Amino acid sequence: MSTGKPGAAQWREAGFTFAFALAGATLMLLAPRLIQGYNPDQPYYARSAFFPWLALSLVVLFGGWSTWQAVRGVRRELSDELDVAHTSVPRALAGAAVVGLYILLCAAVGYPAATCACVFLLARQTRLSRAASLLMALVLTATLYLVFVVGFKVWFAPSWLAGWIR
Amino acid sequence: MTELLVGFSAAFAPAVIAAVAVGSMLGIIVGVLPGIGPGVAIAVLLPLTYGMSPLAGISVLLGIYCGAFYGGAVTSILIRTPGEASSIMTMFDGYPMARRGEAERALSIAFMSSFVGGMFSAIVIALAAPWLARFTGRFGAAEFAATAALALLCVAKAYKGQFAVSMMMLGLGLFLGTVGIDQTSSEHRFTFGHTALLTGVPLVPVIIGLFGVAQALVLLATPPGRERRDVPRAGINLRAFAEPFNYPSTLSKSVLLGTAIGILPAVGAALSTSMAYFEARRSSRHPLSFGKGNPEGIVAAEAANNSNSGGAMGTVLTLGIPGDAVTAIIMGVFIVHGVYPGPQLFAEKPELAYGIFGALVLINVAIMILLILTTRHIVRFVQVEERVLGVIILALCFVGAYSVATSLYGVMLALLFGILGWACAWLRIPVIPLALGLVMGDFLEASLRQTLTISNGSWMIFLERPIAAVVVGIGALMIVWPAIRRFLPQREPREAGLPD
Structure with a gap:
């Protein structure tokens, strides 16, 4: 990773990860309403929203962290999964x-x-x-x-x- | 031992032998084709395995997986273009050999080294798997939950400089895995009233989209003129097949290293090939000849590269934990066929568990036979235009995603995830953690909820059980290690790792 003044690429990355974090936070808040037949009177680990909450908290926490890194101008390394460097x-x-x-x-x-x-x-x-x-x-x-x-x-x-x- | 024989005899069923031959041939071609790796091929061809028995279906995909390791050496040696990161080390000595007119010798050394690595790891892991399964058989829900979480953490940590986004994608994958009917409470989670979502987000269209459609879009968007390649004529030199055995120390160290690293989730073949290569160079009497066409470099890299396959399958079968995209997809095939990998698999379906190792042995033999017969012709695939491949892959993705549920819904999902995969590549975000999260989500959730039910919601259970505590300790150490390292005395920088 390298740091510097954020360029267009970093702002794009920040926008994308922020959208994910925001969507994750919204789903976390709405989770009880988005689960049909949700029963909140059970112990926390037995509730059907427990694991989605854990998963979404990763999205929110690390999506937020990635956004903060991008805004600070941290340049992530290119993913070696797909080479898009020379594509249109x-x-x-x-x-x-x-x-x-x-x-x-x-x-x-x-x-x-x-x-x-x-x-x-x-x-x-x-x-x-x-x-x-x-x-x-x-x-x-x-x-x-x-x-x-x-x-x-x-x-x-x-x-x-x-x-x-x- | 009886189970081992039962498994190996299951691998000799005509349907499995045919599957091994087809998969191996496809794998070799995929390894040689520019721009696509085994993950894409496996994702695209996954629906073809639905009508097969689990062992035959898995054998096709394993054939592609292993064949691509062998095929990857062809492009590294002949045109200095490694299809996969794990083939880079082969290129350093293979290409200089090809330049001085020894392409056939370099290819033969690479194939025989791969063969030794593949056979060794398949046999060793097949013999060790019962012991591993017996050990993991003592695992309870807490140990499984801790191990699965550690494996996912390893995956995210494997993306150096991309840890935060990898964790974000992992969370997204785990969340997508919760969509549908909750198996414990039968409540409908995040279905938005759509009946199609009641059974969850289907794995296969997601995999086809993330790996197949995204790769096809990249190939279609490749500017013309990048794919012109001059390929030297090359075949097999049977005399050079014996050459890897001139370096017994390098060969044995490399296969051991490759097998051991293959067992570790997310570490991958690229690390084992580079470690084996530099170890060979360090212990050589002629270290300066490495990178300039030293056959020992090819032996080290290729033996370590292919010996990963057995180790990686060992982890999937004994723990039910995939270490990378390809093994995650292969695990998806198990689930599609109603087979759940883990220690119980060895007790419940030994013919399948051991049959897979038998198939791995057969695959390596089949690949060698196919390479001897076809290398001279296969090298021509290097010249296939990437954009034409993109068109073919897209057409295959369409019918593959459709055939999952005989519905255009699968194709729409594949397109959606294809665009997401392409956008993620463009934004430097890895998608493999998403796929692994989706594959592992159900297992992790079930283990975690079971553990917390046993402990009445206390997380201390993870520290009270010795194996779980060790696993949690390793995970915690991995997280805090970067901070600890700052306080450790820094070593002098070593000489640059890569050859000139």
Whole structure:
């Protein structure tokens, strides 16, 4: 860890950890109301809010500590779990948006069509050519369909669009 | 001994052998592929194991876990790109050897050293597990609660410079584990009236999101042009297979170190490989040749690296405590199959407990056979574009998360946790503590509430029981150690640890 004047990154980190700490504190306060059938007349360790309280107190305490560290300009080391150092934020968000679309399309047009469309979109997003993207979409859709739907018998609901047309 | 034989014979069932072969091949490929590690592959392929028997399902995932250790050496040696932190030490001597035209020799030494490490740790832990299980069998709720808490503390402490955020994420994971029906009181906790939440936050979509979707988003966001790699042609040199045995002292020290460190939660293979490497260099008659293509460096690093797998599985099976993300996911497979690891597993299901060690032995043999047959072709996977991999992983994550409950709810959760995982990486926040908290939450809560019920709410029970008191003492020492260290006389700084 290194310290210095807090930059934009530290303020972002502080905002994130503060949001967690605040959410944790709110849940701690509201815990009895958020537990259906909560019985406060038991010994503290038998109450169903006891362990959530312990867990949330870690979130509040260490979320607060992390916020304080970030505001003081303490720079945390990069996590070695995922290397995001050279990645583009808009592209990652666009990828997540395509998955969101995938969920909607799957309900609307069915799994194979949705997979083909979304893999094509994702492949285009990675700057593959149209032909290569189409080929990848067709091959991947066919493979996934054969492995999961035919092989592992994963059932997908029929598309509501097909039902509506019928 | 009879149980050991029963377990090993269970591992020779045709379904398990097929699972071992498939998992090992996938693991080798995953180790070679750029940008993805065994955690991602295991998370994405976890739903495939639902239809299998517990032993076959776990064997597939263990095959991926161990295969990736072997495969990781390929990229370290050939293109100086370690896929995992634990492969860094292999790179220091492997890459210079590849540069001077000895890639095949370096790969063969690495594979044989890994093989010795993997076989040794699987056999030693299989023999030691009954003793460990007998010891942990004397544990009561207080000891289990204290040990689980210590393991979680170890995980948070393992993130140097990120302790506070790690503890925050651990708390979040433990909290998420409490959502749903409370098993003691049957009260509905934090369900907000949603029936889907009555059974809790499902582990598999969370794991797929945190590790699979987040990794895919990172790969998709990789700028073009970063993935061009020139890979030297390389295969296997059977004569070099015998070379690790030219360094018996380094080989034996490294496998012992790797196995011992593998048992400790959260310490990880990276520490064991670096300790083994520097010990080999310290005790060598030619320390200056390390980092310049000394085969002994590869022997030390790879033997220690792969011997972690047996130790790590020993801790999961005898204590029910996972030490890292991969073993946490593997423990999730146990739970999905209704099997709860811990000392009772050895008494109740010896064929499964010992079968896992049998499968580990088989996996190492299968990997060696597969490497001899396919290394020349597998090295081409190094050239796969990271962004294309991202697309494939996302498509696999979708169907994997869907198939958990045949519902788009799983996919939505996976997407949500994927975005969280990516955002956390961007904000330098580790997510493995969250996953471990979620996996361990139920166990810790049940043990803690049982302990406090026995003691009528007194926390002194943790100091009154000797084993629990020792565990609590270790935890307390870990917390106060940084403060104590400030008052200790500082040693002279040693020479820089890493080779040039």
